[in-house]
Amino acid sequence: MAEMMxxxxxxxxxxxxxxxxxxxxxxxxxxxxxxxxxxxASLNPPDWYLREGFRALPPEWWPNPVFPLILGTDVSGVVAAVGKNVSEFSIGDEVYSMVRFPEEVMRGSGAYADYVSVPASELALKPQGIEHALAAGAPMSLLTAWQFLVELGHNAPNPFQPFPHKPVPLEGRTVLVNGAGGGVGHFAVQIARWKGARVIAVASSRHEVFLRGLGADEFIDYSKIAVETVVKNVDLVIDAGGGANMERFLSTIKQGGALFLVNPLGFSGQDEAGEKGITVSTTQVRSSGMQLSEAGRLLEKGIIRVVIDSTYPLAMAAAAHKRVSSGSIQGKIVLTNF
Ligand SMILES: NC(=O)c1ccc[n+]([C@@H]2O[C@H](COP(=O)([O-])OP(=O)(O)OC[C@H]3O[C@@H](n4cnc5c(N)ncnc54)[C@H](OP(=O)(O)O)[C@@H]3O)[C@@H](O)[C@H]2O)c1
Known part of the structure; x- marks a missing residue:
């Protein structure tokens, strides 16, 4: 008889x-x-975009999935069963993953559940010494920061631009991270620091102490100061905020520098960037067990860490999604299911 959960x-x-x-x-x-x-399991923007039906996109892009859907890509847990071709994992292993992103996000068999099936290639052993709630906070945000800043790690076509995204050298460079307090931003700050960059973190004032604690050399509160009035000649801006007027960052970057847009929708500064010799690039994060293994070693050694904004029992996922709309997320929102 089929089992329930x-x-x-x-x-x-x-x-x-x-x-x-x-x-x-x-x-x-x-x-x-x-x-x-x-x-x-942790929350990520695609969870709430899908919950709303991607209503920020033009109507022709609105999805038409088969309901009901189980949301959620990011998971940490314990192996309960393995398929017949899987030899790398065994029952009882503690593992974490970003599940089936991006292709199968509409499939609706996600991580907000007691059990989720995960392609073995998307799974990695959970970093030792990190509890499940922290490990679940990492996958999508960490892989995004990794694929933007360290290594793309795949040859899949880039849905946002005709060329593959390519990370740039960071050692000895100055990197500005916008949206630094959120999931992607707080990892971008730490990875840029780990790679030897000087980091300017941009976020609202609530995040200053926490971002300095993660290694930011300078902090700018965007609600008080317009970044483009005080920053010049940085090597790289990684914008994990998105939204209106991303073009403002072009005046903060030196000739030959780069602007990485984590949410590129609405950017219209390509011509200006070309005139200034600035590379503008973006990519879409992709599941990778191998990269989670590699980046997980930084978590294991305490070189980088996951910051939790708040946790909710799985049964209270609706309350966790309400937390999103109150804004100013610091790190990750996590659903627990012990
Ligand atoms: N390309 C990809 O594959 C990919 C992957 C993951 C995420 N994303 C996109 O990247 C963005 C960030 O994702 P996330 O998971 O980090 O989201 P998040 O955890 O919600 O963080 C967003 C952060 O941006 C800050 N913020 C909001 N308005 C801002 C502004 N005007 N200037 C500077 N910071 C601002 C917010 O806090 P404060 O306002 O308090 O500073 C918050 O800390 C989302 O748009 C998401 O869709 C793209």
Missing amino acids: KAVQLHEFGGPEMLQYEDVLRPVAGDDEVLVRVYA
Whole structure:
């Protein structure tokens, strides 16, 4: 007889109240997959974009998935079963993953559940000494910072530009991180520091102490100071904020420098960048167990760390999504399921 589990399901697009904690069929591991008992899952922007039906995009891009959907890409947990082709993982291993992103985000068999099946190639052993709630906070944000700043790690076409994204050297360079307090931003600050860059963190005032604690050399509160009035000649800006007027960063970058846009939608400064000799580049994060293993070693050694904004029991996923709308997230929002 099929086994059941609890999961948070979305039956139609809408607000946080659309997330229902209910009984569903437990997934089984496919031949190349691992079934993970979920101890913690974290929230990422694609979760709430999908919950809302990607309403910030033009209507022709709105998705039309088969409901109900289980949201969630980021998971930390314990291997409960392995598919017949999987030899790298065993029952009982503690693992973490970003599951099936981006291609299968509409599939709706995500991590806000007691169990999730994960392709073995997207799984890594959980960094030792890091509890599940912290490990679950890492995958998408960490892989995004890694693929932008350290190594792209794949040859898949870039949906945002005709050329592959390429990280730039960071040692001895000055890097400005905008949106530094959030999931991607707080890892970008730490990775740039680890690579030997001088880091200017830009965020709202609430994040100053925490970002200096993560190694930011300078801090700018964007709500008080317009960055472009005080910063000149940096080598790289990585903007993990997005939104209006990303072109403002071009005047802060030296000739030959780079602007990396984590959320590039709406950027219109290509011509100005070309005139100034600035490379503008972006990419879309992709699942990778191998990169999670590599970056996980930095977590294991305490060279970088995950910062938790808040935690909620899995059953209270709707409250966690409400936390998103109150803004100013510091690090990661995590759902626990011990
Ligand atoms: N390309 C990709 O594959 C990829 C992957 C992951 C995420 N993303 C995108 O990257 C963005 C960041 O993701 P995330 O997971 O880090 O989100 P997040 O955790 O919600 O963080 C966003 C941060 O931006 C800050 N912020 C908001 N308005 C700002 C402004 N005007 N100037 C500077 N900072 C501002 C927020 O806090 P304060 O306002 O308090 O400073 C918050 O700390 C999202 O748009 C997401 O869709 C893209």
